[in-house]
Amino acid sequence: xxxxxxxxxxxxxxxxxxxxxxxxxxxxxxxxxxxxxxxxxxxxxxxxxxxxxxxxxxxxxxxxxxxxxxxxxxxxxxxxxxxxxxxxxxxxxxxxxxxxxxxxxxxxxxxxxxxxxxxxxxxxxxxxxxxxxxxxxxxxxxxxxxxxxxxxxxxxxxxxxxxxxxxxxxxxxxxxxxxxxxxxxxxxxxxxxxxxxxxxxxxxxxxxxxxxxxxxxxxxxxxxxxxxxxxxxxxxxxxxxxxxxxxxxxxxxxxxxxxxxxxxxxxxxxxxxxxxxxxxxxxxxxxxxxxxxxxxxxxxxxxxxxxxxxxxxxxxxxxxxxxxxxxxxxxxxx
Amino acid sequence: xxxxxxxxxxxxxxxxxxxxxxxxxxxxxxxxxxxxxxxxxxxxxxxxxxxxxxxxxxxxxxxxxxxxxxxxxxxxxxxxxxxxxxxxxxxxxxxxxxxxxxxxxxxxxxxxxxxxxxxxxxxxxxxxxxxxxxxxxxxxxxxxxxxxxxxxxxxxxxxxxxxxxxxxxxxxxxxxxxxxxxxxxxxxxxxxxxxxxxxxxxxxxxxxxxxxxxxxxxxxxxxxxxxxxxxxxxxxxxxxxxxxxxxxxxxxxxxxxxxxxxxxxxxxxxxxxxxxxxxxxxxxxxxxxxxxxxxxxxxxxxxxxxxxxxxxxxxxxxxxxxxxxxxxxxxxxxxxxxxx
Numbered sequence: 001x002x003x004x005x006x007x008x009x010x011x012x013x014x015x016x017x018x019x020x021x022x023x024x025x026x027x028x029x030x031x032x033x034x035x036x037x038x039x040x041x042x043x044x045x046x047x048x049x050x051x052x053x054x055x056x057x058x059x060x061x062x063x064x065x066x067x068x069x070x071x072x073x074x075x076x077x078x079x080x081x082x083x084x085x086x087x088x089x090x091x092x093x094x095x096x097x098x099x100x101x102x103x104x105x106x107x108x109x110x111x112x113x114x115x116x117x118x119x120x121x122x123x124x125x126x127x128x129x130x131x132x133x134x135x136x137x138x139x140x141x142x143x144x145x146x147x148x149x150x151x152x153x154x155x156x157x158x159x160x161x162x163x164x165x166x167x168x169x170x171x172x173x174x175x176x177x178x179x180x181x182x183x184x185x186x187x188x189x190x191x192x193x194x195x196x197x198x199x200x201x202x203x204x205x206x207x208x209x210x211x212x213x214x215x216x217x218x219x220x221x222x223x224x225x226x227x228x229x230x231x232x233x234x235x236x237x238x239x240x241x242x243x244x245x246x247x248x249x250x251x252x253x254x255x256x257x258x259x260x261x262x263x264x265x266x267x268x269x270x271x272x273x274x275x276x277x278x279x280x281x282x283x284x285x286x287x288x289x290x291x292x293x294x295x296x297x298x299x300x301x302x303x304x305x306x307x308x309x310x311x312x313x314x315x316x317x318x319x320x321x322x323x324x325x326x327x328x329x330x331x332x333x334x
Numbered sequence: 335x336x337x338x339x340x341x342x343x344x345x346x347x348x349x350x351x352x353x354x355x356x357x358x359x360x361x362x363x364x365x366x367x368x369x370x371x372x373x374x375x376x377x378x379x380x381x382x383x384x385x386x387x388x389x390x391x392x393x394x395x396x397x398x399x400x401x402x403x404x405x406x407x408x409x410x411x412x413x414x415x416x417x418x419x420x421x422x423x424x425x426x427x428x429x430x431x432x433x434x435x436x437x438x439x440x441x442x443x444x445x446x447x448x449x450x451x452x453x454x455x456x457x458x459x460x461x462x463x464x465x466x467x468x469x470x471x472x473x474x475x476x477x478x479x480x481x482x483x484x485x486x487x488x489x490x491x492x493x494x495x496x497x498x499x500x501x502x503x504x505x506x507x508x509x510x511x512x513x514x515x516x517x518x519x520x521x522x523x524x525x526x527x528x529x530x531x532x533x534x535x536x537x538x539x540x541x542x543x544x545x546x547x548x549x550x551x552x553x554x555x556x557x558x559x560x561x562x563x564x565x566x567x568x569x570x571x572x573x574x575x576x577x578x579x580x581x582x583x584x585x586x587x588x589x590x591x592x593x594x595x596x597x598x599x600x601x602x603x604x605x606x607x608x609x610x611x612x613x614x615x616x617x618x619x620x621x622x623x624x625x626x627x628x629x630x631x632x633x634x635x636x637x638x639x640x641x642x643x644x645x646x647x648x649x650x651x652x653x654x655x656x657x658x659x660x661x662x663x664x665x666x667x668x669x670x671x672x673x674x
Contacts, residue, residue, distance in 0.1 A: 046529040167618055197387040199615045202600035206614050227602030250606040268534040270563035279538050283531040286499045
């Protein structure tokens, strides 16, 4: 389906480790996936699975002592040239030109990601002036226009307000306005609706979808909420302990999941349509501490279909189970 | 209707206003009507959920019931061990304290609700000590028993909370709440801070404990799929008022209030084939310090007519046990979630 298109962003065997005194945390340990223009890629997983570090690696904003130790991140720029992001210095001119103009980022917590001492407008205008090189006056007009597009009422007035004067939903809209202000071709949204109520969440998801239709940009949507993934994504990447355990089109992931972790995850959510008050199937145990990851397949201690002697010693590699779906599990012969 | 024998808790016309003070004289310039005339009851052994968006007064209601804060007005009747209905709202603090052993709370965030400098024995044993179990050995035995009850090894008793994961910490919080054999457990968003795989374990534990110990839950949550899973009855709140209250099946299958309908339709369903025609509510939740006239929901309601902005709807029983506060409850046919 995607074979005729060239991916906008292609991540190959990405490994981002954090070197700490207590040991090395392998936050991302061999992630491989592609993001296609105009499509939404959903990245799903529980806390500590490396979703956010993957996003930070792409933008090269991984905090110390974290470092990309291996892998490639290739971005197909607007001019048609391919840029290898891992080769760039995190403070270089090239990557700073890519942030904002090519790739926009929406954070989870809109309260902490805005500066409390600058107005929302100033922060949007700053981004526009940095990247587009236009006058302050034009930048202000563009900022107001962007705020209007994301559905903020009375943008001429709101632009001079501070982040704390806005409600959670408006703040997240303003955050999206900052990310969209320079017309990026890829929007990375890291848990954009986690801190919001369901009704506001529906508004924000609606907004993201509309913006995607208007601008034809790609979205990489990072979340732990499977409902949001089902609602938004075209393709899905399921991560567990820094690895991609399964990926494929959204319908295949939800209707014929292959990896035992994906299956267990889907079974364990109480669905709004399921029978109430019956015991939910659970995943036994909890996510291992990052300092003592299991050897072999990261999921084997909690896996109901674990093959003793195989899963606890060797590491599975991704195997294509259909044209578009692949899974890293020994249950599927290569 | 449930007969009077079974009612454990009855709340009538509960109000809690917080004053807004301004200026150097700290004059009261307004009121935040956090909870405004809330009436409901909970039967013995059942689970009632309070749902609604943030700021709708769910948590304030539950804290008033525990008398963690004093209500502005209203009555809260609680059935004591001696089977009499006592109005907690009117009791002096000294008489509330012994009642607290009958009602306990499970908190939302298992990382901030456990003191990092106390061992599990101290944490779970503290309510026992406060309520007079001074013998160390006796307390230790009870803590061991409680830890086992929530699925943790008693040997962990000497450890500190930092050694445990979020799910295990939430189990510790549950053990502490159960220490005094309460009859009413108020659970304020007990699973919203947990990962999905752990969330299922805690929900199963709560259901198991309810069967085992005959507990009554007041469950405060915003996640409707969790609410559907755990509760027998649901009360939907909007800006300090209960707009609809009915059995779980009716709320989800045949809602009668437009707000409930919108709330249900905005939950993302974990199935890509059901990408729904969602009702996306426009605008923001009304400000409880400055609520709109008439029905608080009318500026966002797609069914609103003239009367909605003028008169406040009263709560009425449209079917047995199904309460709605909406002018148009009788004429509207609203969309629930298809039962499969």
